[in-house]
Every structure is written in structure tokens, then in C-alpha cells.
Amino acid sequence: MERIDKLLSKLNIASRKEAKTLIKKGLILADGVKITSADMKVSENAVISYSGKEYTYQKYRYFLMNKPSGYLSANKDPKDKTVMDIFVEKYPDIKVSDYFLMGRLDKDTVGLLIITNDGDLTHRLLSPKYHVEKTYYVKIDTPINESIKKKIEDGVYIEKDVLTKPSKIEILNDEMTECNITIVEGRFHQVKKMFSLNGSNVTYLKRIKFGKLILPSNLREGDIIELSKEEIELLKNEN
Numbered sequence: 001m002e003r004i005d006k007l008l009s010k011l012n013i014a015s016r017k018e019a020k021t022l023i024k025k026g027l028i029l030a031d032g033v034k035i036t037s038a039d040m041k042v043s044e045n046a047v048i049s050y051s052g053k054e055y056t057y058q059k060y061r062y063f064l065m066n067k068p069s070g071y072l073s074a075n076k077d078p079k080d081k082t083v084m085d086i087f088v089e090k091y092p093d094i095k096v097s098d099y100f101l102m103g104r105l106d107k108d109t110v111g112l113l114i115i116t117n118d119g120d121l122t123h124r125l126l127s128p129k130y131h132v133e134k135t136y137y138v139k140i141d142t143p144i145n146e147s148i149k150k151k152i153e154d155g156v157y158i159e160k161d162v163l164t165k166p167s168k169i170e171i172l173n174d175e176m177t178e179c180n181i182t183i184v185e186g187r188f189h190q191v192k193k194m195f196s197l198n199g200s201n202v203t204y205l206k207r208i209k210f211g212k213l214i215l216p217s218n219l220r221e222g223d224i225i226e227l228s229k230e231e232i233e234l235l236k237n238e239n
């Protein structure tokens with residue numbers, strides 16, 4: 001159980017001081033019951049009604065963004081636009097400093113990016129111990145061939161002493177310039193570096209899958225959705 005004024009503050013409805021006024025005016029309901037005093041205790045999961053809207057407190061929230069090109073995967077940057085700038089614009093009530101990006105996409109990469117305030121899960125899924133599969137749709141300027149495909153899949157030195165783990169490539173066009181690649185790591189510029197083995201430049205890179213989560217085809221660049229309970233479970237059951 002939680003004091004109602006504290007819960008209103010956690011829900012970003014009102015500061016504890018403002019809560020008193022709202023309660024005095026009879027504007028707050030918890031599970032359909034009018035709240036009459038700021039020290040009343042309600043369940044942390046109570047449905048709070050205020051000003052025609054309903055709110056339920058969730059400690060952890062999970063969002064999926066279709067990251068647009070031109071934005072840095074960072075919380076803040078003195079000169080560039082960041083994905084968090086988009087996030088705050090869409091969700092002004094959240095406290096950005098509590099949120100983490102589940103991995104980073106390059107400035108020119110688009111696609112699936114998870115944003116959450118669940119720090120433990122973020123650390124777990126990004127840890128090299130867990131081999132979460134990530135799939136990218138890639139366009140390259142120089143075609144690959146079956147033998148290069150196999151070499152990349154088997155593992156490539158992307159730096160001295162850094163050999164990539166086995167990956168899977170699915171070629172999508174006859175010209176062999178478009179494919180999906182699934183990797184289990186998340187090294188800096190990894191996909192670009194892997195294709196550079198063939199002297200190919202990546203001209204378009206889009207993350208379409210993270211673990212079992214798929215980028216919805218109708219989610220436009222810059223759009224964000226909050227994950228459903230089922231999707232959160234999929235994320236938590238990654239290993």
C-alpha cells in the first residue's frame with residue numbers, strides 16, 4: 001500500500017503539494033473511490049482517475065522505437081539530435097534520466113531500438129554472456145558471392161584480435177546486394193565492418209529484429225510504441 005499523494009507524484013500527475021489541492025477538490029479517484037485525504041493509502045497498482053484519464057503505476061516500462069536516420073543513440077548530446085529527444089517529445093511525463101537504450105544504433109542506422117527504465121534487464125541483455133540475436137536488413141554497394149557470404153558467416157576479423165561469432169546471412173535479391181544478417185553480438189559498427197571484408201560499403205542498415213521482438217512493419221520512423229505484457233515477457237525470456 002502506498003500514500004495517495006506519493007503515488008500521484010510517482011505517476012507524474014502532481015507533486016505531493018499539488019496532490020493535496022486536487023484531493024481537496026475531490027478530483028482524484030482510486031479504483032473508483034473518491035480520495036478525501038492525502039494520507040489515505042491505496043494499492044500501488046490502483047487505477048487512478050483524474051481529469052477524465054486513468055493511470056496505473058508501472059515501475060518498469062518498455063518502449064520500442066523505429067529509430068530514424070540522423071539521430072544519435074544517446075541520452076544527450078551538445079550538438080546532435082538524439083533518440084531521447086524524440087522520446088521526451090512523445091512522452092513528456094517520463095524522467096529521461098531513469099531510462100536506458102538497449103544497445104546503440106549508428107547515427108545513419110534506422111530501426112528497432114528498445115528504451116526502458118529496467119536497468120537490470122538492459123545490462124543482462126547487452127552483456128556479452130547473453131547472445132541475443134539481432135537481425136539487420138542491409139543494402140551494400142558491391143555484391144557479395146556465396147564464398148564471401150560463408151566467410152562472413154563463419155567469422156571475420158573486424159579488428160586485430162576481434163573475430164566475430166558465427167552469423168547467418170539470407171540473400172534477398174539476385175544481384176546479391178540486399179540481405180538480412182543475424183548476429184549475436186553488438187560491437188561498434190559491427191555489420192558495416194563485417195561487409196567491408198568484401199570491400200562493400202553498407203548504404204542502408206535497418207535493425208528489424210531484437211531477440212524475438214520484430215519491428216512492426218507499420219511503425220513509421222520516429223514512432224514509438226509501448227510493449228505489451230506478452231512482448232515484455234518475450235524480452236525477459238531472452239538468453
Ligand code: URA
Binds near residue numbers: 104106107109
Ligand atoms: N552494425 C553497424 O555497423 N551499425 C549499427 O548501427 C548496428 C550494427
